[in-house]
Amino acid sequence: MICFFTALSAAAAADQRDFRLEALFGRLQQTEARSEAEQIEGEIWSLWSRSEDETSNILMRQGVLAMQARRYDLALRQFDLLVEHEPGFSEGWNKRATVLYIVGKYRASIENIKRVLALESRHFGALSGLGMCYEALADPESAIAAYRLALKANPHLPEARRRIDALVKEIRRDNI
Numbered sequence: 001m002i003c004f005f006t007a008l009s010a011a012a013a014a015d016q017r018d019f020r021l022e023a024l025f026g027r028l029q030q031t032e033a034r035s036e037a038e039q040i041e042g043e044i045w046s047l048w049s050r051s052e053d054e055t056s057n058i059l060m061r062q063g064v065l066a067m068q069a070r071r072y073d074l075a076l077r078q079f080d081l082l083v084e085h086e087p088g089f090s091e092g093w094n095k096r097a098t099v100l101y102i103v104g105k106y107r108a109s110i111e112n113i114k115r116v117l118a119l120e121s122r123h124f125g126a127l128s129g130l131g132m133c134y135e136a137l138a139d140p141e142s143a144i145a146a147y148r149l150a151l152k153a154n155p156h157l158p159e160a161r162r163r164i165d166a167l168v169k170e171i172r173r174d175n176i
Contacts, residue, residue, distance in 0.1 A: 016090040016120035018047045025122055028154055037156035048091045048120070056086045063095055067102075075099045083115075090119035094126050106133040124154035131163060140167040 021044065028040045051057050063078030079096035086092060097112035110133050116126040127150035134143035144167050147160040 015051050016048060021047060034156065051086060051089050053086055056082055056089055056092065059085065060092065067099060072099050072103050088119060090116045090123060094123060097126065097129055101129060101133060106136045109133050122153040124150045124157060127153060128157060128160055131160065140171055143167055
């Protein structure tokens, strides 16, 4: 009976503290197959997106639905409530950072990304978002640094590689 309850509680635990993340990130670093990397990324996102707290999960779902409907004011309110309710849940901060980026509040988005990274330093989605924010703020050097950190966490991010290449070319062109 103890094994059953241990397994059950392990399956219920899902956020940036989930013990399965270490193995998933290890596999992500080792695989060379894009299809396997995508599957691992999906598992990581699934763990990140689920809290042990049901109120947080409801707020997350409501915020995501509002984002999908392009009701960014409502999404932001839901994610505000989420990070207030569970400040240790990194994906709440990440979703709020995403909405802030979408509405053009890049510096506020960066502040939220910093909260994400304090909780989950390997959050390749937040690191990529950080690069996007710095690009929007015309800071290519910082954007490159953020994209490089994203690639360190997840070497299977082709868009991050493309953005680094484009920004390096832009910097060279500007320095001529």
